[in-house]
Amino acid sequence: MGEITYTEVREMMLDVGANTPAYTIGVVADMTGLTARQIRYYEKADLLKPIRTKGNQRLYSQNDIERLVQIKKLLNKGLNAIGIKKILEEQE
DNA sequence: ATTCTAACA
């Protein structure tokens, strides 16, 4: 009882959780199949809010990646940024 | 080499 997993300990010690900012836009583009242009556009549409480094570069977490994949799916179903925003808000 | 913003023959 009260057991915590090795993964949880590692996440606490190394700060590598699903919400940890870790990927640059180039990596995210490869992972999601979206273009950097689109990824930046969805941020402006308030669908995503990646943190910025001191050099102003965007850093995305694993959760952000999943969110973007969701967005891509909804886009293929014909929804626009506004409709997607509503759906994403409901899932929070 | 990458990413950022702003802008459009």
Added chain:
DNA sequence: TGTTAGAA
């Protein structure tokens, strides 16, 4: 959405 120029 793509692409590009100029800066970081």
